[in-house]
């Protein structure tokens with residue numbers, strides 16, 4: 159890159175290097191803003207602004223990493239979910255917009271002002287637990303993960319939102335959880351081992367333990383549905399995110415364990431994404 163290139167030139171260089179990605183323009187903008195520590199308004203307001211060589215090199219390094227498939231969120235260290243800015247790193251899945259449907263479905267079953275106990279299993283960055291804690295401040299939450307590194311990120315995120323009603327526990331699903339909850343939510347790993355998506359650049363840098371769900375993708379979901387009976391109050395609800403083609407299998411698993419009012423909710427793309435049911439005790 160030449161000395162003192164302009165914002166316009168840097169964006170053009172970035173976009174052309176990222177040309178294979180649908181989000182090339184956006185990614186170049188987000189990465190340049192990250193380096194400049196500015197918001198995107200600057201890029202449009204001052205396209206002829208000249209940028210020094212140190213910042214150009216940082217930007218070039220980020221563009222190179224993005225070319226190899228590293229998610230933008232890992233490069234900037236943050237991702238927005240439910241209008242909350244969360245820290246993320248390679249120990250946590252990057253929160254996806256479709257997971258907001260899981261939050262919405264759960265919120266519909268948590269009346270405002272009621273002090274319910276809620277568990278978020280496999281919390282990762284803490285996205286779901288923190289969104290629920292913000293929306294329902296009267297509730298107490300337990301957020302678990304098998305990864306100590308992910309729990310450190312999640313508890314940092316809770317602190318930075320001044321949330322103190324979430325307890326973080328290292329647990330392999332229910333292995334280190336004793337109590338019962340009115341609501342259990344989880345976005346577990348659910349991608350089948352044979353799914354070509356796992357080899358794609360989109361998810362290659364994310365933790366396999368947050369994505370891979372065994373031969374049919376349902377290993378973790380089966381484990382959670384099996385275990386939840388011992389951890390839900392009578393009439394409590396279990397909400398699970400799953401793959402677009404898993405709604406029937408997940409609903410069947412719920413019904414086999416005597417859950418009632420089993421229903422599936424679609425995500426913003428119109429795909430089956432969340433199935434939930436009520437435990438009859």
Ligand code: GLN
Pocket residue numbers: 254345346347348349361368369370
């Ligand atoms: N929705 C994610 C993906 O397709 C998978 C998330 C998960 O397994 N929980 O990459």
